[in-house]
Amino acid sequence: MAGLVINQEKCVGCGVCLKGCASKSLSIVNKKAVVSDDCVLCGICLDSCPFEALSIEKENSSTMDCSKYSDIWVFAEQHNGKVLPVAYELLGKGKELAKEKKCKLIAVLIGLDIEAEAKELIAHGADHVYVCDDINLESNMDERYVEVFDELINKHKPEILLLGATGFGRSLAPRIAARVGTGLTADCTVLEIDNETGLLKQTRPAFGGNLMATIICPNHRPQMATVRPGVMQIKEIDSLQEGKITSVPYEFSVDGSIKILEEVLASEVKSISDADIIVSVGRGIGAQKNMALAEKLAELIGGSVGVTRPLVDVGWSEYKNQIGQTGSAVAPKILITCGISGAIQHLAGISGAETIISINADSDAPIFSLSHYKIVGDCVEVLKKMISNFEDDKGKKMIV
Amino acid sequence: MKIIVCIKQVPSTNEVRLDPETNTIIRDGRQSVTNPFDTYAIEQAIQIKEKLGGEVLGLSMGIPATERLLRDAQSRGVDRTLLLSDRSFAGADTLATAYTLSLGVNEQESFDLILCGKMAVDGDTAQIGPELAENLGIPHVTDVSELIEVHNDKIICKKITDTGHQIIEVKLPALLTVVKDINMPRLPSIKGVLFGLDAPFEMKSAKDLNADTLRIGLSGSPTQVVKTYTPERASEAVVIEGDPATQANEIVEIIKGVI
Numbered sequence: 001m002a003g004l005v006i007n008q009e010k011c012v013g014c015g016v017c018l019k020g021c022a023s024k025s026l027s028i029v030n031k032k033a034v035v036s037d038d039c040v041l042c043g044i045c046l047d048s049c050p051f052e053a054l055s056i057e058k059e060n061s062s063t064m065d066c067s068k069y070s071d072i073w074v075f076a077e078q079h080n081g082k083v084l085p086v087a088y089e090l091l092g093k094g095k096e097l098a099k100e101k102k103c104k105l106i107a108v109l110i111g112l113d114i115e116a117e118a119k120e121l122i123a124h125g126a127d128h129v130y131v132c133d134d135i136n137l138e139s140n141m142d143e144r145y146v147e148v149f150d151e152l153i154n155k156h157k158p159e160i161l162l163l164g165a166t167g168f169g170r171s172l173a174p175r176i177a178a179r180v181g182t183g184l185t186a187d188c189t190v191l192e193i194d195n196e197t198g199l200l201k202q203t204r205p206a207f208g209g210n211l212m213a214t215i216i217c218p219n220h221r222p223q224m225a226t227v228r229p230g231v232m233q234i235k236e237i238d239s240l241q242e243g244k245i246t247s248v249p250y251e252f253s254v255d256g257s258i259k260i261l262e263e264v265l266a267s268e269v270k271s272i273s274d275a276d277i278i279v280s281v282g283r284g285i286g287a288q289k290n291m292a293l294a295e296k297l298a299e300l301i302g303g304s305v306g307v308t309r310p311l312v313d314v315g316w317s318e319y320k321n322q323i324g325q326t327g328s329a330v331a332p333k334i335l336i337t338c339g340i341s342g343a344i345q346h347l348a349g350i351s352g353a354e355t356i357i358s359i360n361a362d363s364d365a366p367i368f369s370l371s372h373y374k375i376v377g378d379c380v381e382v383l384k385k386m387i388s389n390f391e392d393d394k395g396k397k398m399i400v
Numbered sequence: 401m402k403i404i405v406c407i408k409q410v411p412s413t414n415e416v417r418l419d420p421e422t423n424t425i426i427r428d429g430r431q432s433v434t435n436p437f438d439t440y441a442i443e444q445a446i447q448i449k450e451k452l453g454g455e456v457l458g459l460s461m462g463i464p465a466t467e468r469l470l471r472d473a474q475s476r477g478v479d480r481t482l483l484l485s486d487r488s489f490a491g492a493d494t495l496a497t498a499y500t501l502s503l504g505v506n507e508q509e510s511f512d513l514i515l516c517g518k519m520a521v522d523g524d525t526a527q528i529g530p531e532l533a534e535n536l537g538i539p540h541v542t543d544v545s546e547l548i549e550v551h552n553d554k555i556i557c558k559k560i561t562d563t564g565h566q567i568i569e570v571k572l573p574a575l576l577t578v579v580k581d582i583n584m585p586r587l588p589s590i591k592g593v594l595f596g597l598d599a600p601f602e603m604k605s606a607k608d609l610n611a612d613t614l615r616i617g618l619s620g621s622p623t624q625v626v627k628t629y630t631p632e633r634a635s636e637a638v639v640i641e642g643d644p645a646t647q648a649n650e651i652v653e654i655i656k657g658v659i
Contacts, residue, residue: 003490003618022411023463038463041491041618043625056491061614062622079563142530143539167562171542174527178498178534183622186525206523206628213628220622257539257571261556266564277659301655319581325521326436326580334658336651345521355658357651358637373654374637375647385648 003057004035004045010053017045017054062219066159069221072098073158076109076121076129077169079140083109083117085234086164088124090227092235093191094162095125097200100193104128106158110148112138115245122243125235129243134250139260140168146175147252153180158222160200162191165226173226183217184224189231190214199223205351230331271328272321277303278332278353280323281311282346284339284360284379288316293383294338300390306330308346324349338379342367359383401454401552403445404505404514406532407473407481408435409466410522434469437517440578443585445515446477448550454512455479459504461489461497467601475588475596482507486606491618494523498531500616503609505536512552514575518543529577539574545581 013031025038026045033053046054072094076087091107098105107126109118111133118129132148153161153176161176163169165187177184190203190212199216200223206213217223272278279298281291291305298305307317309324323330325345331352338359340346347370350356358371359379368374375382412433434442445456458473458481460466470481484504492500505511514533519526526542533540546558548567559566560579570576588596606616614620640650 037487039490040463044628047628056618056624058491058618058621058624061619146534167543167560170526171530171540174494174498174530175534175540177495177527178531181495181622183493183495184527185623186523186527201626211628211630213625215623216626217622218624257574258541259569260566261569262567263561264564264566277655301659334655336655355654357654359647359651368637371637373651374639375651376639377644377647381644382648382651385645386652389648389652 004039004041005055005057006033006035007053007055008032010051011049012051012053014050016050017048020044020048060219064219064221066219066221069157069159071104071106071156071158072101072160073106073108073162073222074126075161075163075169075172076107076117077140077164077166078109078111078114078117081111081114081117083114083120084164084166084229086166086169086227086229087121088234089229089232090162090164091121091125093227093232095235097160097191097193098127101159101198103159106130108132108149108152110137110145115247118245122241122245123237123239125238125241127243129245130248131245132248132250136250136252136254139263140172141256141258141260142168142172142175143256143258144250144252144254145172146179147254148248148250149176150179152248153222161222161224163224163226165228169226173224177224180222182220182222182224183215184226185215185217186226188225188227191225191227191232200225272304272306272323273328273330275304275306275330276333277301278306278323278330278335279303280306280308280335280337280340280350281317282308282338282340283310284341285311286339286380290380290383291316293380293387296387297336297383297390300387300394303332303334306335308340308343337367337371338383340367341365342370401448401452401513401550402457402508402511403448403454404457404459404508404511405438405441405445405473405478406501406514406516406528407438407442407458407460407466407469408517408520409433409460409462409469410435410520432465432469434472435517435520435522437519437521437578437580439517439585440580440582441515441517442473442476442478443583444547444578445513446586447583448513448547449477449479452550452552457482457508457511459501460484461492461500461504464603467603470601471596471599472588473596474599474601475592476586477592480600481602483601483603484609485603486611486616488606488611488613488617491621492616493621493623494525494527494531495622496616496618496620498528498535499620500609500611501528501532502535503611504604505532507604507609512572513555514538514573516575516577518577518579526577529575533575536573536575539570540576541568541570541574542577544576544578547582 025036074090107121185202306323325348335353357373359375458478461484516529543560549556
């Protein structure tokens with residue numbers, strides 16, 4: 001029977017594991033830890049035990065012969081015939097992993113009139129490219145792409161399959177995983193090969209970025225992961241690199257339950273996720289009229305304004321400006337937070353910021369734990385001074 | 401129209417703190433909540449029912465205590481609920497969970513539409529919707545922010561993409577995952593709360609569902625967590641002291657250094 005196993009010899013009944021248990025299913029009985037039926041096998045207790053007395057045992061239910069699977073595959077997602085940067089990032093990482101595993105790196109390119117991109121993929125490190133170019137594949141549609149992948153995977157048996165964690169990648173990857181019956185790790189930020197087992201160690205943020213979890217897929221193939229864009233490095237282009245290109249026919253009769261009636265590209269209105277400079281505001285700003293201060297500062301330094309969820313809820317700002325778990329995740333070069341205490345859901349959205357300057361009245365606010373610069377004070381006063389400072393600068397330049 | 405809404409119980413993340421010494425999650429005794437994204441799916445299902453008639457079923461896989469959240473959904477207008485609960489479901493990853501939910505769906509005589517939240521806030525995978533749709537052999541559309549037209553055989557909706565949005569027509573039956581923009585969930589009415597107290601609620605085990613024991617819970621989960629750790633944080637923040645004018649000057653210098 002699969003489940004949480006407590007090694008009776010190693011367990012000293014210290015009770016440390018109880019503190020971490022999210023389902024409150026651990027207790028100490030006769031100086032030993034005991035697990036109740038409420039345990040959901042989340043695994044958080046395993047690392048908390050100083051004596052390594054806890055483990056999760058499971059039997060291998062897989063009937064797959066993993067030894068038949070080899071090579072690393074990367075999905076070369078394209079929009080309107082142009083391969084996305086994330087695909088090149090995956091090839092960069094994939095090349096490293098392929099060297100360690102001494103296997104081939106293969107790209108899968110699907111779409112219409114895309115063959116020219118295959119050479120680009122080879123220059124970025126692919127040893128081999130499967131190209132499926134067909135009128136049926138003009139737009140990104142899960143139901144057709146999944147057929148192509150299903151056939152390729154069954155035929156060529158990749159050991160690892162990586163996709164970008166784009167909107168489309170995160171819609172397509174789970175369909176593929178469910179179709180071929182394998183595991184899938186979402187939105188990874190670290191990929192490594194385990195020295196001993198050769199398995200892909202997939203690390204991703206969990207609980208809104210407050211915990212990192214490393215996940216493996218030991219007995220099913222391919223080992224699948226979506227990878228967050230912007231994390232892996234693009235390898236230098238080598239236009240002399242040689243590679244094979246194989247054309248794959250599209251021979252499926254998917255009737256098309258889905259029709260894209262209209263594709264609208266957002267105008268040059270920059271999404272907050274792409275902003276390099278953000279002035280973000282929380283309840284500590286005090287009054288709606290003070291929002292203008294944040295907007296003014298953002299304008300002066302060429303940035304965007306972001307807000308916490310409560311400000312959207314009271315109507316001081318729009319949802320598109322909301323940063324955090326139920327809003328957007330941001331990764332600016334500089335983030336100036338004003339009157340934000342730092343609820344965990346908000347912090348989940350700002351961990352990608354390079355430099356965080358925080359102004360808050362409460363010196364114990366959680367926001368400071370993520371910040372590089374800490375200013376304890378009234379953010380309205382500081383904002384006003386900063387604005388006049390930048391305006392003076394502007395004035396000086398104009399005089400010159 | 402027969403609509404199924406998938407509902408997940410998640411820890412109320414406000415209460416999640418990390419113990420810096422043990423690297424584990426500390427939770428005070430407060431209750432779990434309905435995954436926030438699922439509340440929009442619930443509201444959307446009720447709105448469609450109000451317009452076109454039909455029935456809304458709330459479906460969840462979870463511990464028995466999830467009943468409380470399902471009854472809460474019923475107080476807002478969900479007609480009946482089905483909880484898939486069994487010791488052997490524990491430890492399920494997304495593949496095993498999607499399989500289990502598909503058994504719950506297949507228990508129903510028929511359905512036209514399945515609505516899910518975009519993702520659950522504890523796992524952040526956003527995989528259950530598409531995996532469930534694949535198991536059922538129906539199309540899916542993720543990140544739906546607006547239903548433009550709802551007919552008995554098709555839906556025209558707006559899907560948020562990385563570069564803007566798409567207007568998509570999808571034949572029913574289908575599965576949609578919805579984002580926060582789609583609506584403003586209602587509060588339960590007094591009448592609703594009273595209905596929720598003894599509304600039709602069913603609980604089914606692995607045996608009731610005839611589940612393949614190799615495809616559920618820990619055994620049916622290809623993925624396995626081998627390690628959890630706290631990410632490294634920036635070292636202690638540099639404190640900028642002084643009156644607001646001094647502080648502002650220093651910040652301005654830092655900003656200028658970056659831009």
